Amino acid sequence: MTYYCLKGGRVYDPANDLHGEVHDLWFQSGVMIAPPAEKPENTVEKDVSGLIVMPGGVDMHCHIVGPKVNHARQFLAGMSGSRRSNSASVMDSPIVPNCSATGQLFAGMGYTTAVDAAIPGLTARLAHHEFSLTPYIDKAFLTLFGNNHYVMDQIREGRGDALQEYVGWMLSSVHAQGVKIVNPGGVENWKQISRKSLHELDAPVGEFGVSPRQIVKSLAAAVDTLGLPHAAHIHCNNLGYPGNWETTLKTMQALEGSRGHFAHIQFHSYGGDADDPTSFTSSVQPLVDYVSEHPEITVDVGHISPGEAMTITGDAPFAEHLQRLTGGRWFTSDTEHEASCGVIPGRFKPYRNLVHATQWAIGLEWYLRMPDPWQIAMSSDHPNGGAFVKYPQMIHLLMDRAYREEMIGRMPENLADRSPLWDLDREYSLSEVAILTRAAPARILGLNEKGHLGYGADADLTIYAPQENITEMFQRPRFVYKAGNLIAEDGELKSQRPGQLLRPEVDVTQEFNEQRKTWFNDNYSIQYGNYRIDAEELLQTVR
Known part of the structure; x- marks a missing residue:
């Protein structure tokens, strides 16, 4: 197999205590490796002397796939279109680019990993489909739990074990990276009771009788007990x-x-x-x-x-509040038993x-x-x-x-x-920038192969030419490597490559699998005349 060596770059890899030292970097088969004792004959060398080398960027909280993103795209109908470009310097892209453009723009800017922060379990299949259309970058998503009926039932009844098993089962079933909590209890209360959210941490949620405090505390404890790599990811009331x-x-x-x-x-x-x-x-x-x-x-x-922005949130009560303040167009929808969404175009x-x-x-x-x-x-x-x-x-x-x-x-x-x-x-120093945009988000997410260039890490690298104009320097990297492949050079993207889905392995017990079948088939079944679709049949399509 071919060996690759980047020679003479100023490496900023804070996770491995490199803060601009000149250092050669070796990788093979998409993974960083130790320097061979002797240079193999099948070695490709690139001289990056004087250039700044960092791990690929990691965006740990964005909204790039799923139903509410598509509702936002509908607001931009006729503007975003389906144009494609090999240029990574397209700065006039719509605020909600299509899947192909999203991957292109991230990669051209030197980002190689992105995490969508709010996908309901019931819509995970669409998110995965859109991930498959998003090139270059690795990706993951977080799944919504903070207004889930089953979650609130188990918290009210004090069934911590069932809650923990459910969290593990859901993450495993929909292939998600972690647990997301949005306006805990407030969204469900808004859906149930005359469009009233919850503003107090100890106020009860409608008929469920649990509080936002209980939801946050219980889900965070379940995440820790399961040993998930990423903590409970919280959007407060x-x-x-x-x-x-x-x-x-x-x-x-x-x-x-x-x-x-x-x-x-x-x-x-x-x-x-x-x-x-x-x-x-x-x-x-x-x-x-x-x-x-x-x-x-x-x-x-x-x-x-x-400039331009687009509110895309699982917090429909806030979206309604914002719409009342601005008077603009908005969209909202319900994800049964799990979540809601609100979408509003805007500008700062x-x-x-x-x-x-x-x-x-x-x-x-x-x-x-x-x-x-x-x-x-x-x-x-x-x-x-x-x-x-x-x-x-x-x-x-x-x-x-x-x-x-x-x-x-x-x-x-x-x-x-x-x-x-x-x-x-x-x-900020360049080392602190490398932490803020790479090392810290990877560590916080529990992505051990991301955000650093140590042996065994993914060979995701971004190489910048120093410039006086810092904005221009970070807009247009000199080179970008993804899994050891050169994907961008001076802002021009190379051949399109798929990224990988990132997710932790979570085990659940057979006993819980039997318990949740009964609950879900009682609560999630759909009746079409004499034909009934059970939750188990629906969820098989997600898997």
Whole structure:
């Protein structure tokens, strides 16, 4: 087999304590290997002297497949079309690109892994189909549990073992990477009771009689007992409301020592008055303090970027709230027994809108205040906070204070009354960028072969030519390798290759398989006249 060697690059691989040292890298059959004692005859060498070498990028929280993404694409009908391009520098792509363009844009930017953060179990088959149409990158998804009827039944009855078995069975059945909790209990309450969400952590959920606190605590404990690689992935109640930082803190405290990952934390870090939608202020510092004191907790940011966005969420109550504020078009749908969704096109205007400017500043605050970069990952909650193709600009803002101050200077003057961003002078190093965009999200997800270049890791590498303009440098890598194959060079994509599905192995007992057949066939069966389809038959199609 052919050996490959990248010679003389400045390697930034923080997981293996490499911070810009000149180092040769070897790989074979898509895997990083130790340097051979003697150079084999069948060796392909590439001189990357003076270039910056990092592992392939990892986006741990985005929305790229599934029904709600397709509903969002319908809003863009006539704009996105089905155009294809071999250019990885297409910056005028729609905010919700099609599957092919999604893979192209990620790969061209040097990202080789992406995780869709919210897929109901009942729609997993569609997600897998769309993954098969998304080239270049490896991918996984998280499955929704926080408003699941069976979950809430077992929590109410105190059946922790049944809950744990169900979580394992569902993940195994739909081939998911982990457990997602969205507005725990609030979505189901909104569906049941006159469109009312839950704003208090100890309020009961409709007829189920369990609280958001119980849902979060029970699912997080089940994830830990199962030994899943990724912690419970939590989207708190009260997303987007002024004053919601207190709900976020209480939810973190509700874990009581269990692991928890808090998604798009920017949207959950607001001070102000919930009854005044213009009263947004930053409450980042107390949350940063708590996370820093609890290594079992991690976050991704969900920063916003100026320009077009698209709300795509499993939190239909929030989508309805946003629609009332903006008056725009929206879409919602129900996933029976499991979830809901809301979709709203939008645009962030931080140069003119003080609320948007405050949100923009809060995202940056999280990056700049968090002392341990291993506890935080870059995300824009694509496309909720803006497109993932704008990550290079966010990296530029983190690495260059002067550039950041220039941007702040374009914001409304009274932004200083809402956020202390101007006082933060930290500048990220390339090693910290490598942690934020690669090593930390891979470690948080439990993807042991991703985010580093140690022996046995996947040979996913991104190679940059140093430039004064940091945005341009990260927009257009010099080379991108996926599983040892060169897939992009100077922004031009090579032959299209499929990526892999990533998922952990989860064992469930035969006893539980028999128990859940009875419950599911009683609750999920579909009647067409005299013809009845049982849940077992439906779920076989997912498998």
